[in-house]
Amino acid sequence: MLALGIDLGGTKTLAAVVSDRSEIMAQASEPTLAEEGGETVLKQIEKAGRSALLRAGLTPDQLSGVGLGTPGIVDPIQGLMLSEAVNIPEWKGRNLKADLERIFQCPAFVENDANAAALGEWRFGSATGAQSLLYITVGTGIGGGLIIEGRLVRGTSFAAGEIGHIPVEPEGPVCGCGRRGCLEALASGPAIAERAQEYLARGVPSLLSEWGTSVSARAIADAAEKGDLLSRHLLATAGKYLGIACAMVVNLLNPDRIAIGGGVAKAGRWLLEPAEWEMRRRALDEAGRAVHFGPSSLGDKAGVLGAAALVFTRPD
Numbered sequence: 431m432l433a434l435g436i437d438l439g440g441t442k443t444l445a446a447v448v449s450d451r452s453e454i455m456a457q458a459s460e461p462t463l464a465e466e467g468g469e470t471v472l473k474q475i476e477k478a479g480r481s482a483l484l485r486a487g488l489t490p491d492q493l494s495g496v497g498l499g500t501p502g503i504v505d506p507i508q509g510l511m512l513s514e515a516v517n518i519p520e521w522k523g524r525n526l527k528a529d530l531e532r533i534f535q536c537p538a539f540v541e542n543d544a545n546a547a548a549l550g551e552w553r554f555g556s557a558t559g560a561q562s563l564l565y566i567t568v569g570t571g572i573g574g575g576l577i578i579e580g581r582l583v584r585g586t587s588f589a590a591g592e593i594g595h596i597p598v599e600p601e602g603p604v605c606g607c608g609r610r611g612c613l614e615a616l617a618s619g620p621a622i623a624e625r626a627q628e629y630l631a632r633g634v635p636s637l638l639s640e641w642g643t644s645v646s647a648r649a650i651a652d653a654a655e656k657g658d659l660l661s662r663h664l665l666a667t668a669g670k671y672l673g674i675a676c677a678m679v680v681n682l683l684n685p686d687r688i689a690i691g692g693g694v695a696k697a698g699r700w701l702l703e704p705a706e707w708e709m710r711r712r713a714l715d716e717a718g719r720a721v722h723f724g725p726s727s728l729g730d731k732a733g734v735l736g737a738a739a740l741v742f743t744r745p746d
């Protein structure tokens with residue numbers, strides 16, 4: 431079986447032809463061009479998808495289906511956007527499943543990107559064979575997907591898994607959602623970079639000072655690896671908050687796996703070791719000991735593999 435997996439991102443849209451054994455046969459990417467509006471974004475999705483198919487030497491009728499992972503809240507049964515996505519307000523209420531079926535003339539499946547990535551990790555990655563999984567993506571934002579007893583948990587209004595908006599510091603910084611102290615406001619890439627700037631403005635010595643106001647989570651991860659104490663402190667603090675949020679989920683649901691993906695997770699041990707330590711310290715013994723905690727094994731491919739997994743798994 432072959433599927434076209436499409437990962438719609440804020441700046442880049444990645445498409446890949448994927449086999450049901452998780453082999454990527456071909457891939458292509460296009461800029462999302464969200465600033466040009468919804469119709470342009472659909473054209474970019476089509477362009478990326480058709481390029482990937484062309485490179486694989488396939489036509490859409492040879493596919494089992496097309497899967498799309500998108501930011502925002504999605505009703506995957508109807509394929510309907512329930513919120514805006516990639517800053518396109520008019521997409522709220524849009525039936526992307528119908529759009530994709532019209533474009534590619536094959537069955538289409540649409541899902542929130544973090545939910546799709548969770549499904550990808552469970553089907554193709556480090557959580558294969560797990561009974562339950564908490565997948566967290568730490569990047570520009572923090573998203574999550576939850577699989578319990580082999581089923582994706584979507585919630586009563588398809589908004590389950592939003593671990594980025596769990597409050598972990600009641601009077602903490604204001605989050606993009608408007609609330610205070612969300613995990614995303616403390617441990618996402620931009621949040622870590624903002625903390626770095628605060629320290630640099632106070633004159634704390636660091637390898638980061640050469641970056642000034644353009645310091646990024648990636649620069650912080652590199653500096654941590656080179657021995658920079660401020661960078662290690664920033665990542666350990668973000669990791670601590672990540673661990674607190676994980677402990678909440680562990681005590682509530684007793685999952686057997688936690689997998690962390692996303693760009694910021696590339697900081698590796700400087701983020702993940704403090705997160706794991708904090709999670710195990712705060713979770714109840716029975717649940718904390720039972721959970722396997724580690725990085726996603728799918729890396730940058732989690733998005734497209736997850737989108738393709740929507741086709742193979744056909745979640746209801």
Ligand SMILES: [Zn+2]
Pocket residue numbers: 594595605606607608609612614615
């Ligand atoms: Zn929030």
